[in-house]
Amino acid sequence: MSEKIPYKIYLSENEMPKAWYNLRADMKNKPAPLLNPGTRQPMTAAELGGVFCDELVKQELDNDTPYFEIPTEIRDFYKMYRPSPLVRAYCLEEKLQTPAKIYYKFEGNNTSGSHKLNSAIAQAYYAKRQGLKGVTTETGAGQWGTALSMACSYLGLDCKVYMVKCSYEQKPFRREVMKVYGADVTPSPSETTQVGRKILAEYPGTSGSLGCAISEAVEAATSTEGYRYVLGSVLNQVLLHQSIIGLESKIALDKYGVKPDIIIGCAGGGSNLGGLISPFMGEKLRGEADYRFIAVEPASCPSFTRGEYRYDFCDTGMVCPLAKMYTLGSGFIPSADHAGGLRFHGMSSVLSQLYADGLLEAVSVKQTDVFQAAEDFARVEGILPAPESSHAILAAVNEAMKCKETGEEKTILFGLTGTGYFDLVAYEKFHQGVMKDTVPSDEDIAAALAKLPVI
DSSP: OHHHOOOOEEEEEEESSSEOOGGGGGSSOOOOOOBTTOOOSOOHHHHHHTSSHHHHHHHEEEEESEEEEEEHHHHHHHHTTTTTOOEEEEEHHHHHHOOOEEEEEEESSSSTTTTTHHHHHHHHHHHHHHOOSSEEESSSSHHHHHHHHHHHHHHHOOOEEEEEEEHHOOHHHHHHHHHHHTTEEEEESSSSSHHHHHHHHTTTTTOHHHHHHHHHHHHHHSSSSEEEEESSSSSHHHHHHHHHHHHHHHHHHHHHHOSSSEEEEEEESSSHHHHHHHHHHHHHTSSSSOEEEEEEEEETTTTTHSSSEEESSHHHHHHHEEEEEEOOTTTTOOOSSSGGOOOOOOOOHHHHHHHHTSEEEEEEOOOHHHHHHHHHHHHHSSSOOHHHHHHHHHHHHHHHHHHHHHHHOOOEEEEOOOOOOTOOOOOOOHTOOOOOOOOOOOOHHHHTTTOOOOO
């Protein structure tokens, strides 16, 4: 451990990025536009404005502006927990006896316990500036709902959260934190919306999905005066806000002359992965540098590795715009695995285009392997990781072990999206040996894909 690079690389407040980076500006092949579910034509700003905040609509549709200035109020909020540390995983390297150098960007050092706060405060800020009363949203594992609850509390906005039912039951303390911050939390699907009642009638006893919860949140927003809907992943605007993860990572690595060979992130809807890789992918697209990018998804919800690149609804109720993405079908309801934040049926249009263009790799992993990697990591690095983050840990370990076999000294960067202290029920099931690996059959996936809209 004679290297001069410290265990943790911290940036000063003055080194924090002052603008978000819009990866789409450097993409030769732009992500396909959102389509109106009725007309099947590209969504206009006016149409999106009925669902999203006006400024966020502008960010969502802008494929050409490379940088968006971060408002001073948001930067001041960021300073409560940013810049986040970039950690050299010396202890993990030693444990693995690998020549690889491993770094991780740790986003769990805030009360919400994850990276989600980076976009939550931005979306809440624009809602407040527009004069709205409140916002609605969905949440899977609860990280996004917690982050949005915090942001809304800070700005004095109402917050209505539809939480996927299995996560609502598995993670009672996560929902209680949301309530601490004043949020109204409803298990989804519920009897409080028309679409929720319809889903329950069709799938009685369902454990729910992010697609179901999105439908309910959108209905609640569009039927309530003074409210708009906000989303924690998938959308272009969210990847824009999350680019601060990658921007900080690159600034920190550049300070020490470090260039990663492999960049890894867990992938559910794409917020963390897209944010982490954005500035590095920009360099690759501009021909300035080359990197390997790996998306890691659960085998129980493998949209990249087993889905189709098609237009599909972003929600189970089929009331949201259609997005061209790798999808398992909006009617696909994944098993109630414990990485609730990775249970979305589709993937970001930006990341889907990059994957289709061969610029991004993807692997799927089983949850028992993920939890074993999480436990091994916790024992040597001192952080109990979230199940979602642990998908990236597993892939990073696998790549480091390949280096051990070949003797290559590659540098690996992965995103540690958050902490797992609200996931102890899941860890308990893993320790008890009752955790199962659920992988959808080809027939299950084919049945869901058969219902994709024809466009």
